[in-house]
Amino acid sequence: MPAKRVAVDYSKCRPEECENGICAAALACPHKVLRQEAPYEYPLVSPSTCPDCARCAEACKQKAVKSI
Numbered sequence: 001m002p003a004k005r006v007a008v009d010y011s012k013c014r015p016e017e018c019e020n021g022i023c024a025a026a027l028a029c030p031h032k033v034l035r036q037e038a039p040y041e042y043p044l045v046s047p048s049t050c051p052d053c054a055r056c057a058e059a060c061k062q063k064a065v066k067s068i
Helices: 024-028 055-059
Strands: 006-008 065-067
Touching: 024 055, 055 065
Parallel strands: none
Antiparallel strands: 006 065
């Protein structure tokens, strides 16, 4: 089975709608697969694999984050 990875649909991602511009999905990821360099910027995806806990996807109100 191939390793899981995280994908962000930037057409749906709106960090300005997250509290104080801090990406809720990045905050929820215990493995730091998602990171945000500054408030109101798009979250970046780490090249590391995702253990597929789905916490980031559950935290994203815009449904912009998913594991693939």
